[in-house]
Amino acid sequence: MAPRSHSTARQVRLGTELRRLREAAGLKAREVAGLLNSTSTQISQVELGFTGVSEARVRRLAAHYACTDEALIEALVAMATDRTRGWWEEYRGVLPPVFMDSAEAEHHATFLREIVITRIPGLLQTPDYARAVYAYMNPELPDEEVAPRVEHRMRRRAVIEGDDPTPYEAIIHEVALRLRVSDRESSRAQLRQILDLVEEGHASVRVIPTDQDGFAGSGASMMFVGGPLPRLDTGLRDSPTGVAFIDAESQLDRLRMLIRRVEGASLDPVASRDFIHRLAKEL
Secondary structure (H helix, E strand, O other): OOOOOOOOHHHHHHHHHHHHHHHHOOOOHHHHHHHOOOOHHHHHHHHOOOOOOOHHHHHHHHHHOOOOOHHHHHHHHHHHHOOOOOHHHHHEOOEOHHHHHHHHHHHHOOOEEEEEOOOOOHHHOOHHHHHHHHHHHOOOOOHHHHHHHHHHHHHOOHHHHOOOOOOEEEEEEHHHHHOOOOOHHHHHHHHHHHHHHHHOOOOEEEEEOOOOOOOOOOOOOEEEEOOOOHHHOEEEEEEOOEEEEEOOHHHHHHHHHHHHHHHHOOOOHHHHHHHHHHHHHHO
């Protein structure tokens, strides 16, 4: 296959998993190339996500690597053969690639769990809230560049509101609920939207009160994206250079542990709903 003009995070992840299988089998790229009548360069391009790979080749690679995990093989085949051009592709060349990668990850997720400390989760934001955040964080952006960012964020909500919604749980700190990124009326509207999404069954929300003792997770914000298998889960965390996609098993285990710890500091969903109701009345 010809090299791609761009590789998505999902395509890179497929290559990463194939490389991990090769390394677990104790094989070098040149050895695999010899088995497949290919070149080590071509194998490297597949593993880097630069080049696509067919179903037949995925299965041949799995056989050479002595992989007997049928569920994993089928999941990798699905990743290799997926030709979905989702709505997010309309924004390619308009927004940075991470916008497309994040939306694609959400589209393929089996579940979504999110922790936010100082900001309302993107999937729950109103247009006014999103616009205020983008304008504040990127003051140099003209309105015509803020608009597609807001539109993209609103369209992401289809993953939890569509015909086949993905289970979504957000753990939100009280600080995020109280911060006024715009004005009082916008804050009220934002809280009402969260309550509407909860009551309509689109989201489960838990709140961490500010008076909760023993909570030191101010840096815990992240999105955890469930894969078809736990091995194919992905963590998304903000970094100084953008959003980091986390897929190393040791790091995923740490994120799972972090979710359990933060959840233990939060109110249950019913108490959280009542908490947000009271807060909305206070504003």
